[in-house]
Amino acid sequence: MIKNRIARLVFRLVVGGVFIWSGMLKVLHPLEFAQNVAAYDLFPQWACFLAGLTLPWVELAAGLLLVLGLFRRAAALVAAVMLVGFIFLIAVTMVRGLDLSCGCFGSLSGKVGWTLLIQDILLLVMAASVLLSSDPRLSLDGLRSKSA
């Protein structure tokens, strides 16, 4: 997809950084995030609760691994799957015409709209580039494979 390894490093750091930031804000306030998920009015209460308690931790872990470059392709896959989910949610919310806060960054969340949709699509492209590349240079995976 993207052949330049510096570009891929930047992508990893950007996606990882966003996921760490977003995950941290939500890990600290799981019920607030659960309430944000519930506001989409698409999921049962138990699913919102489960998402509130678990998703931020998955986000945080995927973000940390991306930044470190450890299990980077798996972390990119997790990030990409989550981003596809977020994009779907944003699109559905826009089609329904709801005026909602996305809940992506805790109390700093912006409204669901085109800006957020484009932002998530860009992040998805970056995550996909990391996922599709098997070149481990500039990552801890690279060091691991050298020492193995």
Next chain:
Amino acid sequence: MKTVLKQALGIILVPALLGLIVNEGLVTRFVMGEFARGFVAAAESGAVVFIGFEQARDLWQGREAQFIDARAVGLFAAGRIPGAVNIPIGEPDREGLLGRLRLDRSKPLVIYCSGGTCLDSLHLAQWLKANRAFDDIRVFQGGWQEWVDGGLPVEAPHDQE
């Protein structure tokens, strides 16, 4: 790719499990049925009571409560629950405004904002609870959005002229 999938599964399951362990207390409270009406309510409400659409409707139809709109002046002016008064959360002289409104302290207050994830009604309720002698403060979580979606009457600007 199979290895990547296995690792990805681990990246999902291990942190998810960690999240459940760290929040074990919340899980217990959920199992006991505490969050049936909402999550933020239980997390931040203190002594504020949260009500749903039907309760808000019944209180309004029975004229049993005073409705307070916590949204900005412009939104309130564009449309509101009939009979509601406006105390915008951003009002700098909230004390003065509250004094001028001369609310009936014997009736419950029902506070609402836009609905969804809007927290203005909760913040106003907490402020009223902390600063004023209102015994019965309720927050209508569905707020304006749920009221309109439910097809209940609304008051537009010209209704008061």
